[in-house]
Amino acid sequence: MYPSSPAETEVADELAAVRPDLVSGYAAALPGARAAVLTRLWRALTHEPLPWVERRDRDGAGMTLRLRDGRRLHGPTPDPYATAAYVTTVELGGTVHDDPARLLTDLAVPHGGSFTAEVAHSSASLALSRAAQVPWPDEWPVTDWEWEQRVVDGHPYHPNCRARPGFSVAEQLGYAPEHRPVVQLGLVPVPAEAALVAGDWPDELRDGARVLLPVHPWQAAHVLKRPYGGDLHGFAARPLMSLRTLALPGGPHVKTALSARLTSSVRDISVGSVTSSAVLSAFAQRLAERTDGLLHVTRTLGAATDGTPELAAVLRESPRIHAGPGEQVVPVASLTTTGLTESASWLAEFARLTLTVGMRLLDLGVALEAHGQNLLVVLDSTGAPRRLVYRDLADIRVSPERLARHGIEISALPERILTDDVTALRRKLFGSLVAGTLAATAGSGPALGAALDACVRELPRTPDTGALRETAVPAKALTLMRLTPGRTGDQWAELPNPLL
Known part of the structure; x- marks a missing residue:
């Protein structure tokens, strides 16, 4: 298979220069990568409220989209919860497309230029990620970063699942977690009087009157455009799923500033997140105490910045510290690599655990963004799910009214996470947990419906559980958001409820 887009050709040419041994594997991986991205794009086209799609008609042969310009786009019957690449071609006005970027080019939708380029880059980078894989050992990992690096395909539902604009092939191979590199973080010294520090900043990241900020090498080269701190020695670290967060040897995780657009957002x-980090972490610890030991929240140890978002770092404890003897702490996104998710009974038990915790916290007044990267599960020696671990509190939503109802006081939490809007709270939890974590773990609508049916009826009957049972499932309209320049905040789609 030959490259068909400039992005695919660019990756092929760079590979020939830096890793010629991967060129043939990359070419062989392109059809599957395009199908994986096309499947994600078809989910968006068939379910998101795109203004240029006037109608969607199901028939025995699939689904036809009637576009505002009079054309018709036809493809297979959609399953918005499927993770397997089941869409290999779609037909637009009589032309068959197997390349998602070429499809978007022919659709010529408003504001589609940048998104089309990102989708092309996503297919190319995904093929690169798959081509560079070597088998993992049969045994389960013994380190936290090995679990993270088993996730090869990225976001299960975003067409930009592997888009990394601004990263060369050499940089992807050197920094991306699925390529299993060791990344040398640099240290940038900031005078103590110019640094903003929250929590406990460790002595090993201080040098006299200077605060030492870990910096990602990509950020140093492309954004800061300055060398590291002279004779200061940095850290060799292992990148985690988010790429900008890395595991330090035998210690905590460090989130670095990485001003690149990964998937949807500039990271x-x-x-504000530095200044609120300690307060938010302490609040989450108190909240976790109300879950009867079913939830741990990783503590933020310290955060620091020079006063700009381009140079900052956050230190968090490793989720692994919450594992007991014989237990594993596994990111939910990595569960499909364990073989456990092939069992319907295991899926039901996992759904029961996650919904019990998520709905209890929602009732208390906190909606987690419980997607497969933020949420981890503690497995016992038999593989049974026992407890949950949550990390990264930046995007939770907190209801002061609900907290007050339960006698929970809040103070100094950032204003941007506070809301009493019921729809906003449910969207945050249901969109990440049901349409994200549980759907991707189940892998299809029928499997998700069976897992939910086995446990939802056991949940306490509240207005929130009623909405979970009886209304459409909210999901972020990821493609619409990329096609709506100038608008901030989330936009939403409604997916069919697999329980109905």
Whole structure:
């Protein structure tokens, strides 16, 4: 298979220069990568409220989209919860497309240029990620970063699942977690009087009157455009799923500023998130105490910045510290590599655990963004799910009214996470947990419906559980958001409820 887009050709040419041994594997991986991205794009086209799609008609042969310009787009019957690449071609006005970027080019939708380029890059990078894989050992990992690096395909539902604009092939191979590199973090010294520090910043990241900020090498080269701190020695670290967060040897995880667009967003660290980190972490610890030991929240140890989002870092404890003897702490996104998710009874037990915790916290007044990267599960020696671990509190939503109802006081939490809007709270939890974590773990609508049916009836009857049972499932309209420049915040789609 030959490259068909400039992005695919660019990757092929760079590979020939830096890793010629991967060129043939990359070419062989392109059809599957395009199908994986096309499947994600078809989910968006068939379910998101795109203004240029006037109608969607199901028939025995699949689904036909009637576009505002009069054309018709036809493809297979959609399963918005499927993770397997079941869409290999779609037909637009009589032309068959197997390449998602070429399809978007022919659709010529408003504001589609940047998104089309990102989708092309996603297919190319996904093929690169797959081509570079070597088998993992049969035994389960013994380190936290090995679990993270088993996730090869990225976001299970975003067409930009592997888009990394601004990263060369050499940089992807050197920094991306699925390529299993060791990344040398640098240290940038900031005078103590110019640094903003929250929590406990460790002595090993201080140098006299200077605060030492870990910096990602990509950020140093492309954004800061300055060398590291002279004779200061950095850390060799292992990148985790988010790429900008890395595991330090035998110690905590460090989130670095990385001002690149990965999937949807530019990943820097705001000054506000640094200043609120300690308060938010303490609040989450108190909240976890109300889950009868079913949930741990990783503590934020310290955060620091020079006052800009381009140079900042956050230190968090490793989720692994919450594992007991014989237990594993596994990111939910990695569960499909264990073989456990092939069991319907295991899926039901996992759904029961996650919904019990998620709905209890929602009733208390906190909606987690419980997607497969933020949420981890503690497995016992038999593989049974026992407890949950949650990390990264930046995007939770908190209801002051609900907290007050339960006698929970809040103070100094950032204003942007506070809301009493019921729809906003449910969207945050259901969109991440049901349409994200549970759907991707189950892998299809029927499997998700069976897992939910086995446990939802056991949940306490509240207005929130009623909405879970009886209304459409909210999911972020990821493609619509990329096609709506100038608008901030999430936009939403409604997916069919697998329980109905």
